[in-house]
Amino acid sequence: MDKPGDNRILHLMTQTSDILIVGGGLNGPVLALALAQTGHSVTVVDALPQDTRAAANFDGRGYALALASQRMLAQIGLWNALAEHAQPMNEIKVTDGQVGQGPSPFFLHFDHSEIETGPMGYMVEDRYLRRALLSALEKNENITVLNERRVVAQTTSLDHVEVTLDTGDTLQARLLIGADGRRSGTAQRAGIKRTGWDYNQTALVCAIEHELPHQGIAHQFFMPAGPLAILPLTGNRASIVWSEHSQTAQDIQALDDAGYLNALRPRFGDFLGDIKLAGDRFTYPLGLTVANSFVAQRIALVGDAAHGMHPIAGQGLNAGLRDVAALAEVVTEATRRGEDLGSPLVLDRYQQWRRFDTATLVAATDVFNKLFSNNNPLLRLGRDLGMGLVNAMPGVRRNFMREAAGLTGDLPKLLRGQEI
Known part of the structure; x- marks a missing residue:
């Protein structure tokens, strides 16, 4: 792993791991830790320098x-x-x-x-979460982090995926994860289209x-x-x-x-x-932006690479962590059964688990934004009365609270605080 302040160029030739994650923000490192915990070898490619990620000053986020x-x-x-x-x-x-x-x-x-x-x-705060992630990645022997590297090409075959870095070196894995944001290069190179609007x-x-x-x-x-x-x-x-x-x-x-x-x-x-x-x-x-598919041949998308929504309910990162927890569980269980962790059958389980929940959440944030971000007097009256009614109904109110706490739906084990 590159150390803070270490700008040496690593000439890797070809490095192989079980899983390759593109994106060193938040979802990618969390997924790397979850998968490494269950014995998988993971490589994370991050375009930013490590010292940028590790900055200790409070920037407001x-x-x-x-x-x-x-x-x-x-x-x-x-x-x-x-x-x-x-x-x-x-x-x-x-x-x-x-x-x-x-x-x-x-x-x-x-x-x-x-x-x-x-x-x-x-x-x-962002600074504490990122520094905790960097420290945990550095200590985990199953994880390799490549800082200041960009993926410029990717190819898939029946049994592996290969990416080419901007250094000319190549990486191989059985599964490629795109955790590289709303403009995911991983998704674009895989031909995955997006649906959405400004x-x-x-x-x-x-x-x-x-x-x-x-x-x-x-x-x-x-x-x-x-x-x-x-x-x-x-x-x-x-x-x-x-x-x-x-x-x-x-x-x-x-x-x-x-x-x-x-x-x-x-x-x-x-x-x-x-x-x-x-x-x-x-x-x-x-x-709003949603990938038309969360998977392709030996490729899966998580977080903003799969879906980006309005922050009206504060669910962006939480939705990404649901992806991470579901994918880690699907991949780990497949490995334990002796399955090919990058096979279409395995990846389809992940997509089925997350697709409906994501579509529901994206639709809800879109509707709430359109309902509340206006000054129509009739809509204002209706939403005010609706909030007052919900607030007066303890059972309904508790359901909303459980939703806000992320405790509803078909939760992966990690989100229940359980080992995979």
Whole structure:
């Protein structure tokens, strides 16, 4: 494995492993750890330098991990390094309203005490999650990580897949995993098409410090231009994911920090006292994109390479980790039965497991965004009354909480906190 600061070029000629993962973000390394834990040899190809991934400074980014995702990270040995930096999400409050007018009197309030499973999830900063992943990868003898390498070609045959790197070296494996994002080169080279559309919305992402304690409460405030998520971090800090029409977002991002805060304050309100920026500011264009197939010959896609959705429910990373858990289980069980882990029969099990769940989640986020990101008075009345009705029905409310915690559906073993 390349060490931090080591820029040597490795001349590999041809290296062979059971599984090759393209993409060193989050889903790829988690999958590598899950597969290595069950005895598979794994190679991860990452386009970025390792020291970029390992940066210790706080840049404002954080992730909302559902309870099921936290259980998975614990099962593959990551949670001990993350627990002290993780902020439990004990409550979620969902409201509707307009800028400067405050929230509607109708709302949804989820309290973790109603489902008796602990917090509904945890907020973890990007820097801690990435460093925990890098450390675990480095210590695992079944995993080889190639940093600053790009795949430029791939070919598949009946019994293996081969990729060519930008160094000219080649790698062989029995299965190739694309964990390389919404513009997945792995999917493109395999001829997998995508379906989707642009929302003409952009997410403004930052972190803030605030005067008053957040009490572990996550807020989702729906406004006509898009939702504002206020997600608790450790201390008196919160992660902000703020959706606006793309041109408005571009104009806001171009402001200096003072102007940016002046745009945020009437949307945020004063319930946490005065606020100031902590870390960097980012923007992400929002759209829906789903691969028409999650598999091809000796190839499987996970995470954003398979599906990218609106962050309205904070399910992007959690959906990717569901892919990872399902694929790790399917591949491991196939190996134990003596099957070819890259065969069409094996990969079809993965696709069948994840395809319907993903389609349902993508459709739900799309509908919710269209329903809430508008100022139609009839739709506003209907959704406000709907939230009030759900909030008044404990059984229905608990079902929504279990969904938010990632505890519903046909869960892979890792998401239940069990060994494969």
